[in-house]
Amino acid sequence: MYEKIAFVASRSEIAQKAMERLCLRYGQTDPDGADVIVALGGDGHMLHTLHATEALPAPVYGMNCGTIGFLMNEFQEDNLIDRLEAAEVARINPxxxxxxxxxxxxxxxxxxxxxxxxxxxxxxxxxxxxxxxxxxxxxxxxxxxxxxxxxxxxxxxxxxxxxxxxxxxxxxxxxxxxxxxxxxxxxxxxxxxxxxxxxxxxxxxxxxxxxxxxxxxxxxxxxxxxxEPSITHRILFDPGHGLEERLIQEQFT
CATH class of the missing domain: 2.60.200.30 (Probable inorganic polyphosphate/atp-NAD kinase; domain 2)
Known part of the structure; x- marks a missing residue:
């Protein structure tokens, strides 16, 4: 169960305002004690979040509030808990x-x-x-x-x-x-x-x-x-929109 959520946002105004609304709706937990970390921004912010939380056990779920979002899911405020529970996990070694x-x-x-x-x-x-x-x-x-x-x-x-x-x-x-x-x-x-x-x-x-x-x-x-096999990043994606599917789609667009 992903009950304790840590929201982290990029410095953009869009991401900061999105985090304010999401924190009011779902609460805010410190990343050290979170079940899941939700990153709000673009791919650059996602990479920063993954590096910053690599020692923590919580997986990272991204929502796109930036321009490029290959590592991100679509931004949506509703049904976040359900989306997190249904998410697919991609494991990556840096x-x-x-x-x-x-x-x-x-x-x-x-x-x-x-x-x-x-x-x-x-x-x-x-x-x-x-x-x-x-x-x-x-x-x-x-x-x-x-x-x-x-x-x-x-x-x-x-x-x-x-x-x-x-x-x-x-x-x-x-x-x-x-x-x-x-x-x-x-x-x-x-x-x-x-x-x-x-x-x-x-x-x-x-x-x-x-x-x-x-x-x-x-x-x-x-x-x-x-x-570096000693470090594994766990990234969450909405069903049918994981990295494997996106890599295939990228080759036909």
Missing amino acids: LSMEARTTGGQTFRALAINEVSLLRAGPQAAKLRISVDGRVRMDELVCDGAMVATPAGSTAYNYSANGPILPIGAEVLALTAMAAFRPRRWRGALLPKNASVRFDVLEHEKRPVMSDADGQSVREVASVTVQS
Whole structure:
């Protein structure tokens, strides 16, 4: 039973006013003691909520009060308890990013959608790609590259012409952005447990930054990406509108 609800809203006026009405109608509980967390906003707010509550046992149910809502359900004030009880659960493991800078510092972050490397100057980046300790590409000249989860495969990955992955697929998408050499290289599909390392070549001349769901690191020398099985996000969707169905629909629109 989802009796104790914690509402969290983005800063937008629409989301804030929606939270006020919902709190009056259903009550408000602190996330630490909630049965379910209801996120009000768009996909950006949903990702923020998932990261902020990853240590809590409550699942997250999103309602779209923003512009993009691939991870969200339709906003509706009525029958919220019934919708929560009937919701389908999607379980997602995030990616872990370990980025080492040219100055020798190490930064770690988690990403639900993707970890990306992007050129941070006027010249294309040069990357060496290794998978599970074996060099698979000596030199990729590009605007950037990313590793995406199935949940994130319709986001930045898809915009870069990467594949859409079924939500239950035990694979990750390795996708290049504007690959120059090898010409038009589209990337690869890798096992979910693969460890991907990017080494930045000529980093002084061709600086590169890395990003994990909005957590950015500049002047990186190397980045290692792999799935993090110790963390599982539980996202609730209305019946018939779960991630698996949305991923299929996205390919026919």
